[in-house]
Amino acid sequence: MLALLLSPFCLQAQDLDGDLDGDLDFSDLLGSQSQMIPSPQPESTSPGNWIFEGEIRPSVWYPMKSPHDLKTTNRMDLFVEKQHRNTTFAVRARADYQNINDDEGTEADIRELYLTQRWQAGRTHVSLSAGRKILYWGKGDEIRPMDRINPEDMTSFLYYDKNDRKTGIPGLFLNTVMPQGLRVEAFWSPVFVGSSLPEPDSYFSPSRMEAFRKAGGLIRNADEDWQWEADASLGLRVAFPLRHADLSLYAWKGKDPMPTLKVSRVIREIPLPTPPYVMDIPPTPTELSYFHSNALVFGTDLELTAGSFVFRAEGAWQAEGHHERVNFEKNPSLLNRFTNGLAEKQKGEFLIGMDRNDLFVRNLFVNVQYMAVLIHDHEEALEADAFTQGFSFTLKYSLLDSRISGMWRVFTWLNSQDRQHQIELSWKPARNTLFTLGAFFYDGGTEKDLFGQFREKDFSFLRVGVLF
Incomplete structure (x- = not known):
C-alpha cells in the first residue's frame, strides 16, 4: 500500500543550540567555536568600523x-557588518558544496541582509531593522516549540x-527595551519563503518517501516561495525580567515555512482487459x-537561574494550521472521509529542562529535557498518539584548556x-581551528517514527572548522 510520509521535523517541535537572547550556546561553555560564526576577532580583521568574520567548514562522512x-558536505559562512553612529548594515552569507545527491551541487544563500537604525528616548531604546533577518525564539536545547x-x-x-539550518525572513x-x-x-514579513527539503534519492530523504516514489507515486513540491502576502508572517514577543528569571510571551500568525504532505490524488478502480473492464479497489x-x-x-518560555543550575520551560499552543496524518495505510477507507489524508487539530507542546556546568568536576556540562506533545x-x-513524551540528554566535557572536548547527546521518544545518538570528539590545535570526529546513530521505532525512519542512515564524519 502506498503510504503518506510527512517530513520528520514538519510535525514535531523544532530544534537545539541557542544563541542570541540568552539561549544556551554549548560552544561558549566549552570554549569551542565550531558551530556558529565567531564574534570577537582581532582588530586587524575589522578595519575602521567594518567587521569581517567567517568560517570554512569542510567535512567528509561515511x-x-x-x-x-x-x-562530503562543505560550507563557508561569512558575516560582514558596518556601523556608523546609530546605523548598522549587516550581511550573513553562506555557500555549500555537497555530493549527497546523484548530482553534485553548489548553492549560495544570503541568510541575512538588513539595515538597522537605533534611537534612544530617555531610558527607552528602540531599533528598527529592514531586510532579511534570522529570529531566535525559545529557550530549549535544540527543541524549541516557538522557534x-x-x-x-x-x-x-x-x-x-x-x-545552522535557519535562514532569514524578509x-x-x-x-524596544524599556526601563526595568x-x-x-x-516583526512583519510580507514575503513568504519556505524551507528547502531533501532532493529525491538524497541520503537524507526519509525512507517512507522513497518507498512511495519507488512504488510509482508522485510527490509534488510546494510552489509558494518568494510570494508577496500582506500577512505572510506577523509576530510579537514580550519579555519580562523577573528576580533571577526571564519570562517571555509569544504570538505568531503566518504561513508555516515547514511544509506538510497531503494526498492530492487517489485511484479507486483499476482497468481490466475483459468486462466489466474496471475493478473497484480501496482508495x-x-x-x-x-x-x-x-x-x-501562542507560546511562553521561562528561564530561571538557581545557584549553579539553570532551569528552562517552554510551551506552545497551535490553535490553527496543524495537520495530523490519518492512518489510511492501515485503513484505506479513511480517505473517503479525510480526502487529503490529514485532519486539522489543535496541538500543544511543552518542554522543561535543566542544565548545569561544572557538575561534579570542572568543565563537565549536563543538560536534561522532558518533552511532551498533546493532540x-x-x-x-x-x-x-494523543499524548507523546520524550526526553533529551546532553553531556559535554572539555580538558586541557578546552583544546580537547567530547559530547554525547541523545533524543528519544518514549x-x-x-x-x-550523536557522539563527537573535538581537538582544537589552534585558536581558530577545530577538528571534530563524530557519528550519528538511529535505533528503535518503525518507518513511521521520527527517528525510526532513519535506522539505515547511521553515519560517521570528520569535520574541520577554520575561523577567519
Whole structure:
C-alpha cells in the first residue's frame, strides 16, 4: 500500500543550540567555536568600523550501512557588518558544496541582509531593522516549540543543528527595551519563503518517501516561495525580567515555512482487459503534494537561574494550521472521509529542562529535557498518539584548556522508543581551528517514527572548522 510520509521535523517541535537572547550556546561553555560564526576577532580583521568574520567548514562522512559511499558536505559562512553612529548594515552569507545527491551541487544563500537604525528616548531604546533577518525564539536545547518562524535548509538536516539550518525572513523588525528591562519585539514579513527539503534519492530523504516514489507515486513540491502576502508572517514577543528569571510571551500568525504532505490524488478502480473492464479497489494514493498551512501559535518560555543550575520551560499552543496524518495505510477507507489524508487539530507542546556546568568536576556540562506533545480532540483514525513524551540528554566535557572536548547527546521518544545518538570528539590545535570526529546513530521505532525512519542512515564524519 502506498503510504503518506510527512517530513520528520514538519510535525514535531523544532530544534537545539541557542544563541542570541540568552539561549544556551554549548560552544561558549566549552570554549569551542565550531558551530556558529565567531564574534570577537582581532582588530586587524575589522578595519575602521567594518567587521569581517567567517568560517570554512569542510567535512567528509561515511555511511555505516550499505552502500558505503563516501560523502562530503562543505560550507563557508561569512558575516560582514558596518556601523556608523546609530546605523548598522549587516550581511550573513553562506555557500555549500555537497555530493549527497546523484548530482553534485553548489548553492549560495544570503541568510541575512538588513539595515538597522537605533534611537534612544530617555531610558527607552528602540531599533528598527529592514531586510532579511534570522529570529531566535525559545529557550530549549535544540527543541524549541516557538522557534519555527524562519525557513530552514533541510537538505542535510541530520548533520546540522537548527541554528545552522535557519535562514532569514524578509520584513520589518522592531525591538524596544524599556526601563526595568521590559523588552518588546515585533516583526512583519510580507514575503513568504519556505524551507528547502531533501532532493529525491538524497541520503537524507526519509525512507517512507522513497518507498512511495519507488512504488510509482508522485510527490509534488510546494510552489509558494518568494510570494508577496500582506500577512505572510506577523509576530510579537514580550519579555519580562523577573528576580533571577526571564519570562517571555509569544504570538505568531503566518504561513508555516515547514511544509506538510497531503494526498492530492487517489485511484479507486483499476482497468481490466475483459468486462466489466474496471475493478473497484480501496482508495490508494498515487500523488502527494507539499503545502504550507496558515498557522496561529501562542507560546511562553521561562528561564530561571538557581545557584549553579539553570532551569528552562517552554510551551506552545497551535490553535490553527496543524495537520495530523490519518492512518489510511492501515485503513484505506479513511480517505473517503479525510480526502487529503490529514485532519486539522489543535496541538500543544511543552518542554522543561535543566542544565548545569561544572557538575561534579570542572568543565563537565549536563543538560536534561522532558518533552511532551498533546493532540487536542484526538481521534482513533489518527496515526499519532494523543499524548507523546520524550526526553533529551546532553553531556559535554572539555580538558586541557578546552583544546580537547567530547559530547554525547541523545533524543528519544518514549511512545515509539526511537532514538537519535550523536557522539563527537573535538581537538582544537589552534585558536581558530577545530577538528571534530563524530557519528550519528538511529535505533528503535518503525518507518513511521521520527527517528525510526532513519535506522539505515547511521553515519560517521570528520569535520574541520577554520575561523577567519
